[in-house]
Amino acid sequence: MPVSREVHLIERPKAMPTLDQFQIVETNVPDAADGEVLVQNLYMSVDPAMRPRLTAGQDLGVAMMGGALGRVVQSKNGDYAVGDLVSNRLGFREYFTSDGKGLTKLTPDPDLSLTTHMHAMGMTGFTAYGGLLHIGALKEGEQVFVSTAGGAVGSIAAQIAKIKNCYVVGSTGTAEKAAWLKDEVGLDAVINYKDAPIRTQLEAATPKGIDVYFDNVGGDHLEAALRRMNTLGRIPVCGFISGYNSGHSNVSNLSNIIYSRVMLRGFVGTDFMHMYADFQRDMAGWLKSGQVKYQETVLDGIDNAPAALIGLLNGLNAGKMLVKLAD
Amino acid sequence: MPVSREVHLIERPKAMPTLDQFQIVETNVPDAADGEVLVQNLYMSVDPAMRPRLTAGQDLGVAMMGGALGRVVQSKNGDYAVGDLVSNRLGFREYFTSDGKGLTKLTPDPDLSLTTHMHAMGMTGFTAYGGLLHIGALKEGEQVFVSTAGGAVGSIAAQIAKIKNCYVVGSTGTAEKAAWLKDEVGLDAVINYKDAPIRTQLEAATPKGIDVYFDNVGGDHLEAALRRMNTLGRIPVCGFISGYNSGHSNVSNLSNIIYSRVMLRGFVGTDFMHMYADFQRDMAGWLKSGQVKYQETVLDGIDNAPAALIGLLNGLNAGKMLVKLAD
Known part of the structure; x- marks a missing residue:
């Protein structure tokens, strides 16, 4: 039963968000029950579209949501093995359990960095x-x-x-x-x-x-x-x-x-999901040939997630803004 | 050589146009030369889209433009006979000569009023x-x-x-x-x-x-x-x-x-000109069956063309705003 830290919104921003409107909360995440996996997030995404949800949509006092890339650390679900990488929408937290719904298994391209799957390839x-x-x-x-x-x-x-x-x-x-x-x-x-x-x-x-x-x-x-x-x-x-x-x-x-x-x-x-296979083929080729370049701004640790979001909204990032949650 | 009255814009409106920004001018229109027709306009159209052109696009001191329906009254052009009805873009004037470019011969539907070709059927x-x-x-x-x-x-x-x-x-x-x-x-x-x-x-x-x-x-x-x-x-x-x-x-x-x-x-x-034939078939049917109803507001005489445009912009028309220029 790992201790997981997660980010809560505690006050709605009226203009540019400030750090005191967020809170880092420790919670105990249960071990995987039958049919479940326990996932440890490795990276979480920070995106401009998160801002409107702070005004309306995101409940106060619960973990926020967002794109993330995690690793299965316990599995009682036959579809997943320990070590599998999974894309998910449960960012802003270090650990979570899941019955598999909303998870997408990721087989990273060995010729590309893992994090490209969170931006250019994602x-x-x-x-x-x-x-x-x-x-x-x-x-x-x-x-x-x-x-x-x-x-x-x-x-x-x-x-x-x-x-x-x-x-x-x-x-x-x-x-x-x-x-x-x-x-x-x-x-x-x-x-x-x-x-x-x-x-x-x-x-x-x-x-x-x-x-x-x-x-x-x-x-x-x-x-x-x-x-x-x-x-x-x-x-x-x-x-x-x-x-x-x-x-x-x-x-x-x-x-x-x-x-x-x-x-x-x-x-x-x-x-336009019908284009996804074309996209993956084209983009992998463009990244490998150097025709598409990228930049990343990676902050370290969930404590920095609110600062990452505020920094993004202030244009402090170069390219994709990510928070690294674990190795 | 008929005397034709035409409407000139003489001052650009900054807000709602006023009557003194227009002038009715008499001009002598030459008889049809070889290859030409002389057209007498019967009706002219007044449309909201004319307003932006008064701010920019419409030259001052020349006849304004707009949709019109005319009748050929002299012809030295083998494609047109005296009495032919022609749709044209040379409204805001009573007569004009043309080599035929920009004219579209109209064969009115005998089961519909002539003016429907200037709105519902046009x-x-x-x-x-x-x-x-x-x-x-x-x-x-x-x-x-x-x-x-x-x-x-x-x-x-x-x-x-x-x-x-x-x-x-x-x-x-x-x-x-x-x-x-x-x-x-x-x-x-x-x-x-x-x-x-x-x-x-x-x-x-x-x-x-x-x-x-x-x-x-x-x-x-x-x-x-x-x-x-x-x-x-x-x-x-x-x-x-x-x-x-x-x-x-x-x-x-x-x-x-x-x-x-x-x-x-x-x-x-x-x-979407590729739909024009479908439109003509559908609309003629809907008008004849009464599934499409229409209203018209018809002012009489070119002297009233500026008032028709100002009235339209003030919402005084019911349905299509037309000016009748001749029988």
Whole structure:
């Protein structure tokens, strides 16, 4: 019966969350009963989409939820052996028991690092892949803009667009991430939105307009992009980070979608599961050939999970934000 | 050589247009030269989409443009005979010469009134048909909301949704139009947005949410609808009347498109021309069977064209706003 630490939300944030709104709680997790496994989480994922749930959806005083990668440490379930790796949605805790529902056995690619399965090879990468190719219906050689291009999803979306021979502009909020996108990833133009208004920078960076805007931000980024959309342009809307803390995501020029006959569509990865096998094959190849690069920011220990989430919402991460819970 | 009166824009409106921003100008139109026809317009169309062009696009001091139905009164072009009816884009004038480009010969349905070809049987009806069935991908039995349901496009969209066995809510701005929609058209619920906030009325009228919102308005209507959209809902965006005079079309809750994975798409009728033959067959049948009803507001004489446009933007029309230019 291991002692497990878990993260509780104890007060709803009204704006940017603060550390005192979370609590680390020790709990005793029972051993695996018949038909169950006991799982020890190794890594947990921290994602922007967790922010809205803090405002509504996440109960107070119970363990939070999120993507995680764990290892079976006890098994009384014939489908799982001790040592099996399992993807799960029970992050923000060190141990849990399960009857197997909601677990997905992971056979890691020996030529890739284990953690890539938590971002580029996982739902993070799949969100970028399907969002761009299915929702955005990206065609070879189009004009593409990706916001939060230094983030986990944005960086993959931007690189897939480059692989499809597109002209790709990325926006990010630090000089380090801008340099990585320009020098390592090779985007055609990179905007640091803290240097000057996004509107003027985007206009200068998109002389041929925008066919596909992969939106993670909403707000001023979306407004700037709407001014630049080409006829029949597509805007897959993956996130609205700009509004997660303020509660607002205003744009004043949504009417441009009529004049340019533009589509906006919100989506989640499960909207295009039929593409998952293609995604896994393509992405494994791109990672191994170096056509897709990634960055990770890994904090150590569950005590740092709240700080990881707050840091992510402040853009302190390079690439995927993870918390390592065990070896 | 007939004398033709035409409507010029002489000053750009900053908000709601006023009569003194237009001028009626007399001009001499030459007789038809070799290869040409001389056309006398019988009716001209007045549409909400004309408003944005007054702000940008329409040159000052020249005849305005718009849909019209004319009759050939002189012909030196073998493709046209005197008496032929021609749809054209040269409204806001009584006569014009043409080499035939941009004219579409019209063979009116003898069982329908001539003017239906300027609304239900024309681009107005086709915009409703394709916007709802193609862009909105309407399915039988869905939950539908149509704004400006008393208008030319909205009234057709609402009735097509009823024909597809949907639950249909319409919004409008006068008691007369509300009564027509409820009693004559038979919508399931009708909202007069001037009676109470659209948000609370729409919530009460859509107990099962909204699958398709046919948007002619933007602004507060779109914001209210975004709160009610069901998962994987669609919003064909036909117009943003709320913003045409103010220049703004703000919504504060666009992030709802992520949570409910909603699609918004701006469109024009030419986006689905492949459906035109189906549309003509279906709509002629629905009009003749009485399944689709319509209203018209017809002002008389080109002198009234500016007043017709201003009246339309103030919602004074019932159904299609037309100006009759000649018998």
